[in-house]
Amino acid sequence: AQKITQTQPGMFVQEKEAVTLDCTYDTSDQSYGLFWYKQPSSGEMIFLIYQGSYDEQNATEGRYSLNFQKARKSANLVISASQLGDSAMYFCAMRGVGAGGTSYGKLTFGQGTILTVHP
Amino acid sequence: ETGVTQTPRHLVMGMTNKKSLKCEQHLGHNAMYWYKQSAKKPLELMFVYNFKEQTENNSVPSRFSPECPNSSHLFLHLHTLQPEDSALYLCASSQDPRSPGQGPYYYGYTFGSGTRLTVV
Numbered sequence: 001a002q003k004i005t006q007t008q009p010g011m012f013v014q015e016k017e018a019v020t021l022d023c024t025y026d027t028s029d030q031s032y033g034l035f036w037y038k039q040p041s042s043g044e045m046i047f048l049i050y051q052g053s054y055d056e057q058n059a060t061e062g063r064y065s066l067n068f069q070k071a072r073k074s075a076n077l078v079i080s081a082s083q084l085g086d087s088a089m090y091f092c093a094m095r096g097v098g099a100g101g102t103s104y105g106k107l108t109f110g111q112g113t114i115l116t117v118h119p
Numbered sequence: 120e121t122g123v124t125q126t127p128r129h130l131v132m133g134m135t136n137k138k139s140l141k142c143e144q145h146l147g148h149n150a151m152y153w154y155k156q157s158a159k160k161p162l163e164l165m166f167v168y169n170f171k172e173q174t175e176n177n178s179v180p181s182r183f184s185p186e187c188p189n190s191s192h193l194f195l196h197l198h199t200l201q202p203e204d205s206a207l208y209l210c211a212s213s214q215d216p217r218s219p220g221q222g223p224y225y226y227g228y229t230f231g232s233g234t235r236l237t238v239v
Binding site: 033035037042043044045046047050091093095106107109110111112 | 161162164167175207209211213226227228229230231232233235
């Protein structure tokens with residue numbers, strides 16, 4: 001079974017500052033992928049960044065970077081130079097190999113963190 | 120159009136009505152999903168379709184009936200809903216390997232904008 005834990009229900013950050021959103025995970029799979037999604041108030045889930053379990057380097061996508069610490073089973077999202085438009089709910093998710101048969105390995109989500117960026 | 124499109128964006132229905140939510144993906148993906156997102160609750164996976172076959176039904180009440188006529192379209196038929204069914208319903212798609220257990224871990228999901236459903 002897979003489990004994603006996001007311990008920060010809400011976070012506040014000043015515009016132009018960096019912020020780290022925490023994510024820890026638990027899985028018995030050797031191969032897995034970690035994802036972060038952003039959900040604005042409009043409702044759409046927007047893919048931000050991906051990290052593979054075998055990737056040696058931390059993933060980066062523009063202002064987003066993923067601080068991957070495999071031994072600690074953590075995959076924190078770092079947003080640099082926060083903007084007002086970054087205010088949204090952020091979800092950490094993971095997907096494993098699947099158990100075979102008809103199981104393709106579902107994308108498992110954490111509870112989410114609401115980020116508020118102050119001007 | 121590109122990506123995953125959901126219609127309608129908003130829906131208000133009475134408890135005795137019958138309505139359908141539609142999802143269409145233009146990505147050539149072979150797997151589609153329905154999620155329910157209620158206020159202050161985690162995302163709940165409702166149904167999974169792989170290659171047009173339903174592979175997962177997470178104990179969803181029978182008042183929700185999915186239909187996947189082809190790999191590009193997914194419907195959620197609604198009837199005799201309850202007020203607690205009011206939520207954001209999200210559709211997603213992904214490209215999965217033909218054989219399960221071969222590691223779809225690097226395939227994320229692409230989501231639609233969701234349908235905000237209110238049951239009165």
